[in-house]
Amino acid sequence: MTERTGVPTASEPASTRTRRTHLLVALTAAAAGIGLVAATIAFAGSGHQHTGSRAAVVAPATHGVSRVNVTLAEFHIDPARLVVAPGTHLYLVVRNGGHMEHDLRLSNGAHTRLLEPGQETTLDAGVVRTDLSGWCTVPGHRAAGMTMTITVGTAAAAAPTPQPGTGVMEMPGMPAESGVAAPNPADATAAALDTAPPPGWRPIDAALPAAPSGTVHKVTWHIRDVVTTVAPGVTQTLWTFDGRVPGPTLRGRVGDTFEVTVVNDTSMTHNLDFHAESGPPAEVMTPIPPGGRHTYTFVARYAGAWLYHCGTAPMLMHVANGMYGALIIDPPNLAPVDREYVLVASEFFFGPPRGPGDYAKMLADRPDTVVFNGYPFAYKWRPLTAVVGQRIRIWIVDAGPNRGVAFHVIGEPFTTTYVDGHYALQNTSDGAAQTLAVDPGDGGFVELTFSRPGDYPFVDHQMADAELGAMGTISVRTP
Ligand SMILES: [Cu+2]
Structure with a gap:
């Protein structure tokens, strides 16, 4: 041979x-x-x-x-x-x-x-x-x-x-083409997902710093294949922007220019689709071959909590295997708050150990875990923090690939919600919101102020997804 x-x-x-x-x-x-x-x-x-x-x-x-x-x-x-x-x-x-x-x-x-x-x-x-x-x-x-x-x-x-x-x-004697691979027999159970992370594990820092000064934002990312513990006892090879899932968060203001240089350190072609960008995909979402590099340059014309992701076919595979992140473009006159977080929701579909995800499960919309910032129950183990009387803003971007998010904080309504480029509620009415609905490929934010100390769970109120890992904790202390 x-x-x-x-x-x-x-x-x-x-x-x-x-x-x-x-x-x-x-x-x-x-x-x-x-x-x-x-x-x-x-x-x-x-x-x-x-x-x-x-x-x-x-x-x-x-x-x-x-x-x-x-x-x-x-x-x-x-x-x-x-x-x-x-x-x-x-x-x-x-x-x-x-x-x-x-x-x-x-x-x-x-x-x-x-x-x-x-x-x-x-x-x-x-x-x-x-x-x-x-x-x-x-x-x-x-x-x-x-x-x-x-x-x-x-x-x-x-x-x-x-x-x-x-x-x-x-054909006689030939099996029908299913178009999908056999299911992975090693399905994790929801119970196993909710066990303590391995020693040394740290969640992605959800704190969102203010937009950097200046109007031109230049970064360089490396696309890397990274063997990652994606859930307790589950190790997968993720395809990453700069070694992490979700990829790095970008932040700026309307009118800012982003120059994102991407170096492809893998053996597979990838590219980058910024939802905030305008232009023919064939021209602006340039594929990067193995070993190649490309600088994606665009002006952020609109405010929003934007998704970016790899758009290489099969896109479902590339997104589900980790190639996404958040781009935050502040709305004009964004009100100051005491602290901000960003949570990227997504799903994992466990493939063989150390392998990429299972494409059949992706096609079937059958996630093994649903996560905020890349790990089930991440902030249950390392809670986000807040202080009584202080206002916090939580940005939500849903990378999918398949499922929406009904973001909800148990025990405290939202007094500001923003999605689809506008405020649904802006801290001015007697009404309040209980969930922020974010579709796959979309984003927004909520603001809330806690009045009493305690541990407040946040969940995807699609309860099956919460049980699969889309759940965390905000630990609120007195000033
Ligand atoms: Cu890709």
Whole structure:
């Protein structure tokens, strides 16, 4: 199982390319309501031939050797289904036809290196005697659809079989594509989430300093993969902005310029989407390849509690695996308060130990824990603090990826609430608010003043999420 690299198809002898002729089983029609499928078999010429459908490709063999072109792209592998004669020595000419890095690993252990867009390599898959599966190992890509099957059989075996009563076609003996990975058997229980953090654990400091002076804010962040204890006994590799989840909080005023230089220290392309920014995503949310750097520059035109996040596909995977943070742009004439905090709400979907999160759970909206600032019950163990009679402001940004927040402090109503760029309540009426509803991708703040000392829990009032970790404590003392 060796890998031969750097063999561009076009430079090979014509005879080699001719051997790469594919027999395509082209599915031409599905009769709706009847479920019959008309199949035609056609010989295709040399070069990259793929159907872009669920049709199987039969590998041609000359003297027991077969070479087949395979194209990797977002998020599929062509051909998705390959049929080879028993005992064929199979070579896959694997080309990355997508816009991101991809690779191909087979269930027999053969694998390519990570291929840049446009790169090609020849993978020696060995002599095939049993069925194989293949996939891209870049996290999230397999679950997003980058899979293939290699079936030992004959051309006849590649003929599609109609599913009675449906237009869905399945190959005989092949499992249906679920599009998602198997569930992680090591689900944590809610009870286990609410146990003491490991020694040395410290929550992210929720205190929010005032905006720095000046109107131009320059920072440099490194995107890093960090093995992190995300809950008691649960260690995951998170994809981070500057080594922490949530990423660093930025703060400024309307009209300020932000120059955020991002260095990608990982092996995967990432980018940055500032919700506060205006402009065509293709122009302003520049992808940063592994080892690359880019400076994102924008002017904050509007006040708000803004989310920033990685927008690289599959975005659900990149956000759920830790790539988000808060950008606070103060509303004009923001009233002074005695102290401010920022809480970023999000969910984790535990994958295998030290692995990235589980994409199937992300798709299913089935979080293992729901957290403020990256850890379940973080501020239950290290409470936020306040003083009787002093006014505090708590900024909430919901990174999701899937669930909203109904932020609530048990025992003290809010006398100011701000969300969607305006005040719903501004310390001027006799009314007060009990929750601040923040959707995924949105943000706001509340203000409140405690009148008596004590420990006041704050929760996501979606109670299931509170039990999964979206809960903390504000410890209020007398002056
Ligand atoms: Cu990313």
